[in-house]
Amino acid sequence: MNVSIVIVNYKSAELAVNCISSIKQFTHGIDYEIIVVDNNSEDNSEQILKAVHSDIVWVQTGYNAGFSRGNNAGFKVAKANYILLLNADTLLFENSIALTFNRLQERKDIAVIAGLQVNPDLSLMPYFRNRNEFRKFLYVVPNRFNKYLDKFFPEPHFEDPNQAELPCGAFMMMSRETIDKVGAMDEDFFMYAEDFEWAGRLRKAGKLCYFDDIRFIHLEKPSPFRRTNITPINKFGxxxxxxxxxxxxxxxxxxxxxxxxxxxxxxxxxxxxxxxxxxxxxxxxxxxxxxxxxxxxxxxxxxxxxxxxxxxxxxxxxxxxxxxxxxxxxx
Structure with missing residues (x-):
């Protein structure tokens, strides 16, 4: 077994079905298992998923455990030496999983490879790749003050052009050895920023990288915790x-x-x-x-x-x- 793919599900069975179908359609050249961790959806998610994909490993947390605890539950039953976190609201359109696995085999200096998020039309979806870029976003200031934030929070510079500080939690692969070294995801987090916190520890194990040829479609399903009424003042959920x-x-x-x-x-x-x-x-x-x-x-x-x-x-x-x-x- 090369890769264990962990998908956390919460009332998103149809999305997960399509996600898994895309995995099977586009992933070849490696052996993998698919683990679906259900955060007590209280619907017929298990029946829907197993009717189409009977070979999945099903894990039930028993409550809405969120992203960190859900993924950690998947890690505990994973059999492979490499683990991929994959959102249920994603689709593959290339052999991205095998490509990621092979690159991690080739590049021992890399701890984590994250996929580039793209929209359904394959246009690149923006994402914060360094910590200071995101820290500037946390402040609500007039545009004319941004130059001061730039000085206070300078962007990092890496010799490796593929290196970043914040991997996208919707698609990120690492070895079990890396997880054992830095610890699993922090279970204080329910949703959001857990991948940022984990990245701080993962950076101690090696580089965090993106590559232009490793991409995935992120649909970003509606969520009751997603921000609404976005304005320059109210810009976060x-x-x-x-x-x-x-x-x-x-x-x-x-x-x-x-x-x-x-x-x-x-x-x-x-x-x-x-x-x-x-x-x-x-x-x-x-x-x-x-x-x-x-x-x-x-x-x-x-x-x-x-x-x-x-x-x-x-x-x-x-x-x-x-x-x-x-x-x-x-x-």
Whole structure:
């Protein structure tokens, strides 16, 4: 067995069926197994998948375990020496899995190879490949201040043009030896940023790389935790940012985490005060059109619910409550 392919499923059986079909259609030259970890979909996912792909290995977590815990459950039953994390909402259109496996065999300096995400029309999908590029995104500042963020968060430079810092968790392959060396995925994360945190440890085992000839289609299925009402102010989802803040605290320490929290709290107060002042100047109701300010303020309030837990890195499951999913409440 060359590769164990781990797919986490949560109410996405039809997508997973198509994903597995594309694996079988385009993957050749290697031996592989497909492990589907179900996060208690509470539907007929198992029947749907096994009706088409009876040879899959089925693992049931018994609850919505999220991405880290779901993949870790798959690692425990994987038989191969190389493991591929693959999202259910992906499709292969080339022999990408075998190509990735063979390249890892050839390049012992590489710990992880991630696939390049493309849209169904095969156009490249943007993705953050270095940490500082993403850290700049976490700040809400006017465009004219971006030059200062660029100086504060310089981009890294590598001799290897294929090297990166943040592999895409939707398609990433590594050896079991690498996982044993750095540890499995951090189970404090429910969804988002878990691949960023893991990358910090994986970098200690070798290079993290992308290659132009290793690609996959990412459909990005709808999710109740995906960000909505996107504006320059409200540019991140609630669950996403809770996870991002946890990653910042774990990888960079207390000061960068506190700086971001201070940034968000200050902005929430400023945005309210600014809009109310504008309304008064224009002889309108002071509380006219405060929807965007309210969304941002409520998100910050959710971040603060996790403040002490994140500050002291208390072990647990950093999943927001259903009532705190601001993105859903303001659809």
């Amino acid at each position: 609630t669950q996403m940012q809770v996870s991002n803040l946890l990653w910042i605290r774990k990888e960079y320490g207390v000061s960068p985490y506190l700086l971001l929290i201070f940034h968000y709290v200050t902005l929430a107060i400023f945005f309210y005060a600014w809009k109310i002042t504008v309304n008064i100047i224009n002889l309108r109701n002071p509380f006219f059109q405060l929807r965007s300010q309210k969304i941002f303020g409520l998100k910050v309030w959710v971040f603060l619910k996790f403040f002490w837990k994140t500050l002291f890195k208390i072990k647990g499951f950093y999943k927001i409550a259903e009532a705190d999913n601001i993105d859903v409440r303001f659809k």
